[in-house]
Amino acid sequence: MNDDILQMRPYIPRPIYTERIKPFIDKEIIKVISGQRRVGKSYILFQLIDTIKHSNPLANIIYINKELKPHEQIVDNDKLYQYVKTNLKTGAKNYLFVDEIQEIEGFERALRSLLAENCCDIFCSGSNANMLSGELATFLAGRYVEFTIHSLGYDEFLNFFQLENSTDNLITYLTVGGMPYLKVIGLDEFSVFEYLRNVYASILLKDVVAREGIRNIQFLENLIGFLADNVGSLFSANNIAKYLKSQRTTISPQSVLNYLKPLTNAFFVYKVMRFDISGLKLFEVGEKYYFEDLGLRNSIRGFDRRKDINKVMENAVYLHLIRLGYNVYVGQLGAAEIDFVAQKNGNTIYVQVAYMLTDENTVQREFGNLLKIDDNYRKYVVTMDDYNAGSNYNGIDQMHLKDFLLSSL
Secondary structure: OHHHHOOOOOOOOOHHHHHHHHHHOOOOOEEEEEOOOOOOHHHHHHHHHHHHHHHOOOOEEEEEEOOOHHHOOOOEHHHHHHHHHHHOOOOOOEEEEEEOHHHOEOHHHHHHHHHHHOOOEEEEEEOOOHHHHHHHHHHHOOOEEEEEOOOOOHHHHHHHHOOOOOHHHHHHHHHHOOOOOHHHHOOOHHHHHHHHHHHHHHHHHHHHHHHHOOOOHHHHHHHHHHHHHOOOOOEOHHHHHHHHHHOOOOOOHHHHHHHHHHHHHOOOEEEEOEEEOOOOEEOOOOEEEEEOOHHHHHHHHOOOHHHHHHHHHHHHHHHHHHHOOOEEEEEEEOOEEEEEEEEEOOEEEEEEEOOOOOOHHHHHHHHHHHHOOOOOOEEEEEEOOOOOOOOEEOOEEEEEHHHHOOOOO
């Protein structure tokens, strides 16, 4: 059965993820592949399976995908455990891959037992962050490692479509986003947005409404529209509640928070906290939200380059930073705001994002805020300005967005 399902499927390698996961193959720890629906988690699993079979042709691969008919009877932890035990091969190295594991009730109990028995190397994927903070964390604390998969970065986008790095191709990426299945759909905007609206509906219904028990779907869609309109803006639940009241929708700030959480659980949007640079602490209120995929954001509200370019640029920079493994915050230094403070392995970088530096006031705001930071970490101003791209101003690097999104920082 598994051999039929796992017949070679064509894919484009995504080494930014597979190279991070490979060192954990054959280690007695569960590998969890998380991320929004349709960002390519299944194909990361296929790439790992090919890696294993290349190094060990006799490896026994047990593959379960809850979206496939042969596996629909695996509904709970008992069925999962029985299926795996039945398909183990004596004398072979056994590997278990479970796709969309959150669809199996009580899966964590089966995984805990299989891990304790050391009968197979376990990989699983899921589209809900609550799976990790709740189910897995409770039963498997310290016994799993998580890898979050994202939609295509700009470098991957160019590679998938065999495109050159140019401003025109950057604008295409900012417009249609990076869902991997666009390789099949193509880049015709009508077809792309028809597909993305279907992905959006699937995420909303399967990963938010059904899983989280959401009742007021109209309010949820209004809230998502608000998030799309206000990418990169500081706001609070109180502000959202006041705005919705102006739209004749009365809802409490707590209800707003209750509806935001499922959207972050589904990896549809990310909540980014404010960081006090001088006091080295996080603020408890006033966060920003960014979308996992630019195309999905644009499928909700459209992409008006004149009005939306700053929002979409900022979202793209945020996604690039988290793809590179940075922990990202919004910086606050007194009254000055730094778009992003990104930290990784004891290193910090600061990033300001501006469409064009058209006048001295804009230059002073973007560079001036960074110059107020009294440390020696790298600082960047990212723009769409071709004229000064690659220049340095008092130790601050100015980069064109298309080059920043290809950098490893």
